[in-house]
Amino acid sequence: MAGDPVRELMAAHQAVCEQACHPLEIAAALEEAGIGAATAGRYRHGDVFSLAEEMFARVPRRPGDGPPATDRRLPVGPAAPPASAAARLKPALALLGVLLLPLAGAAPAGPGGSAVALVLAAGAASGAARYPARWVRHTGRVQLRTAVTIAEFRARMRPVLPVALGLYLVLLAVTSFAALAVLTAVAPRPGPAVAGGLLHVVLQQAGVAQWCAQAALGLLLGPTAVLRCCGQGGAALAGLLAADALSAAGVLLRAGGLLPGWAVAPGAASAYAAGAVAAVLLPYAWIVLGRPGGYP
Amino acid sequence: MRIALLTEGTQSYAQRAGGWPGRLAEGLPEHEFQRYALLSGPPPAQEEPGVRTLALRGPRPAGRGPGAVRRRQYVTAYEQLVRSLVVPRDRASFTVGLYRLAELAREDGALPAFLASGAAQRVLEKAWRSPGADTAAGQPLVRDVLVAGDLLEQCLRPLSAAWYAAGPGGLGDVDLCHVLGGGPAALPALLAKRLYGVPFVLTERGLHLREQYLGYRQAPYRWPVRALLLAFFRLLTEETYRQAAVLTPGSSYDQEWQRRCGAAPERIRVVYEGTAAVDRPPAGPEPEHPTLVWAGTLEPGSDPELMLHAFARVRAELPQARLRMYGVEGPPGYRDHCLAVARRLGLSTAVRPGQVPPAGGEDPAVLFAGRPASPAEAWASGTLVVFSARAHRGPRLPVDAMLSGRAVLATDVGVLREVVGPAGLVLPPGDPQGLAVACLALLGDEERRSRLGLAGRLRVQERFAVEPAVTAFREIYLEVVSRWPAFPAAVRRAGAVPRPFARPAEFWVAGRSVAKAAAAAEGAEGPEGAAEAAAEPGADTESGGDRAPAEAMAQAL
Structure with a gap:
């Protein structure tokens, strides 16, 4: 004590000194602990500031424990309006439009049973799309907590969207297959029985174009759900509305007889509409998900 | 004169109508006051007329980011600002970056959107991870970049306020800015000075920088974020102190800090905050039993434990002595801790928030009385008032206690010595024996007690009345405008040479x-x-x- 009075003080305020980012911070902490101008003389200093400077210089900085586990949520986006009923209704209506519009112009004799079954399957799968979307958001948040640099974060997030979309497409395929299987059981196709078992029969229920349309729909609904989950509801709604508009245009063209022959097959128009929008929406979602700011 | 009052606070203006800015405007009717408030809480339900507000917290204001060409300018300016915060040898570029950002924000208002964009995040990360950056106690992670960018965006919101205009209603149209509080609240004044040459007076009640240093220790941020934000506040404070025409801290204790942060001593005038309570009559007769009153937040900083230890010694000498502890609980559970300490010392305790105990009867020795109905009532319930704090930064509470005419004992920390002065007893902090002896001496000497009480009342009535504060500001305003050479109204024409003392001070009044x-x-x-x-x-x-x-x-x- 007699030789080095500050040593004792440094030991008492070790944590503060190790974590301080400026001598003034130590000075504030010392004053808070009752060491003012009057007591600084005991440590051979004129005021608490020079005492704090000595302590700052003598104690090396050391990484601390970090903040408590409950990390602060960032208000990243601009002022978000409260989710009213109308705000929730709009995406739902747009989604219904995407699903139902292809049926409207399916065929002069009304939509076939397979088309209805596929729409029902897509509707069920669109409800389940929020699970892969939540998984993407959760992964993003976890990586955000642990990644060191933005580049590293982007690299870690790169496979997440393809994996989520792949899982979603598998889910969609399974529901579609189940719907068609039920259709096969309820209303078997007229004509001679086809050899090849149930799988073959069910696959034959829908044409190639219909399967393609279903896949395109999956590629549209998947990123839409992900974007909505990650605070980009506006982009998701815009994508759905664009798909609506394209489908409606297809229906009108078909009604006017202006469609070329190759687009008349059931499901073709729908495949083009959903596929075109998905081709834009997928890269956008890819870019958004690579940004560290995209996980509120 | 037309004076812009810039304030920062959690409450809306309407809630603080009787507050300090209101009193100032009332006391100086010869000036026109235009109020600008930075709100750190939720925006008020209804806008008060005549007050222009800007929310400092909460979600970012909507708006588009800058275009590609302008974004490059934003990036350059932001990089200068950020490098000055994290690279110690680049400290000097702080003002360059800050004013450049302000200029850009004033032109297109795209600053908030830019600061939230990926480009700003990349700039921040690049500067933070560049060689020479001070990351002694921790490297920044991605989440630190996000959090720091978000906090910087909030701090820089005043730069994109729509207040900077030379026309009526803008900050260019006033003769003087008066900043109440420091930090971001001073940003508009700094810009007004730079753009239009409007001088500003800075009044700080509780230094903003010191509060940040104390507050950020509890904040849930990692070290790099804390270091960056505190560097921002420190550099901003230094620039504010450099540019302010006059600084008026609320106590000499704060003055020391301001000088330490680079304020020129000749531009500092201590102006005590006036309180309307000076006209209150002194407290009535003393209570029947010798009673000590302790007041303050129940937290380690105000050291109620010292009071309890000292009181145990007082009680050993004077068994009929009582202790009344007024104040709300600071950290949760601290009152229970104090109760445990009191029981360990063999004192009977009770907790009766919001009640003054009936005189006489079966009083406990120590009563935790919570928040009193009125401060006057609290002081009147005691024979002596004791402040046992280890740190005391604001003068309000001791001033109020001294107004009651009761004798005051205080520890020699912070602002207490200055307020109490010779009109009370000042003791070293952390010394229960000394405090107990002083209490016993005063409790046993009624004549000395009343003499000290009266002296204290007269002292604060003289120093802490509203009138001296208002007079001080009247003179400070005159001094500032008369000494300011590049005065905007006098030199609006291009190429005009500013003339110091071109107008007598009264011209502006x-x-x-x-x-x-x-x-x-x-x-x-x-x-x-x-x-x-x-x-x-x-x-x-x-x-x-x-x-x-x-x-x-x-x-x-």
Whole structure:
């Protein structure tokens, strides 16, 4: 004590000194602990500031424990309006439009049973799309907590969207297959029985174009759900509305007889509409998900 | 004069109508006050007329980011700002970056959107991870980049406020800015000075920088974020102190800090915050039993434990002594800790928030009385008032206690020595024996007690009344405008050389209405007045109709 009075003080305020980012911070902490101008003389200093400077210089900085586990949520986006009923209704209506519009112009004799079954399957799968979307958001948040640099974060997030979309497409395929299987059981196709078992029969229920349309729909609904989950509801709604508009245009063209022959097959128009929008929406979602700011 | 009052606070203006800015505007009716409030809480339900507000917290204001070309300019300026915060050898580029960002934000208002964009995040990360950056106690992670960018965006919101205009209602149209509080609240004043040459007075009640240093220790941020934000506040404070025409800290204790942060001593005037309570009558007769009153937040900083230890010794000598502890609980569970300490010391305790105990009867020795109905009531319930704090930064509470006319004992920390002065006993902190001896000495000497109480009451009535504060600001305003050479209204023309002392101080006090009246009176006086005005040589009269009343006023003087 007699030789080095500050040593004792440094030991008492070790944590503060190790974590301080400026001598003034130590000075504030010392004053808070009752060491003012009057007591600084005991440590051979004129005021608490020079005492704090000595302590700052003598104690090396050391990484601390970090903040408590409950990390602060960032208000990243601009002022978000409260989710009213109308705000929730709009995406739902747009989604219904995407699903139902292809049926409207399916065929002069009304939509076939397979088309209805596929729409029902897509509707069920669109409800389940929020699970892969939540998984993407959760992964993003976890990586955000642990990644060191933005580049590293982007690299870690790169496979997440393809994996989520792949899982979603598998889910969609399974529901579609189940719907068609039920259709096969309820209303078997007229004509001679086809050899090849149930799988073959069910696959034959829908044409190639219909399967393609279903896949395109999956590629549209998947990123839409992900974007909505990650605070980009506006982009998701815009994508759905664009798909609506394209489908409606297809229906009108078909009604006017202006469609070329190759687009008349059931499901073709729908495949083009959903596929075109998905081709834009997928890269956008890819870019958004690579940004560290995209996980509120 | 037209004075812009810039405030920062959690409450809306309406809730603080009787507060300090209101009293200032009331006390100086000869000036026009335009109020600008930075709100750190939720925005008020209804906008008060005449107050322009800006939310400092909460979600970012909507708006588009800058285009590709302008974004490059934003990036350059932001990089300068950020590098000055994290690279110690680049400290000097802080003001360059800050003012450049302000200029860009004023032109297109795209600053908030830019600061939230990926480009800003990349700039921040690059600067933070560049060689030479100070990351002694921790490297920044991605989440630190996000959090720090978000906090910087909030701090820089005043830069994109729509207040900077030379026309009516803008900060360019006022003669003087008065900043109440530091930090981001001073940003508009800094810009007004840079853009329009408007000088500003800085009044700080509780230093912003010191509060940040204390507050950020509890904040849930990692070290790099804390270091970056505190560097921002420190550099901003230094720049504010450099640019302020006059600084008026609320105590000499704060003055020391301001000098430490680079304020020139000759520009600092201590102005004590006036309180309207000085007219309150002194407390009535002393209670029946010798009673000590302790007041303050129940937290380690105000050290109620020291009081309890000292009181145990007092009680050993004087068994009928009582202790009343007023104040709400700071950290949760701290009151229970104090109760446990009191029980360990063998004192009977009770907790009765919001009640003054009935006189006499079966009082416990120590009563935790919570928040009193009125401060006067709390002081009146005691024989002595004791402040046992280890740190005391605001003068309000001891001033109020001394107004009651009760003798005050205080530890020698922070602002207490200055407030209590010779009109009370000042003791070293953390010494229960000394405190107990002092309490016993005063409890046993009624004559000395009443003498100290009266001296204390007179002392604060003289120093902490509203009138001296208002008078001080009246003089400070005059001093500032009279000494400010590049005064905007005098030198609006390009190429004009600013003339110091071009106007007597009183010129600005009169304001527009008086000047107009004087001009009208002069016009009515007859041809010689008009002839005189016309005969005035060149430079001043040619600057147009706006100047005529001012000239008339100068002549009238």
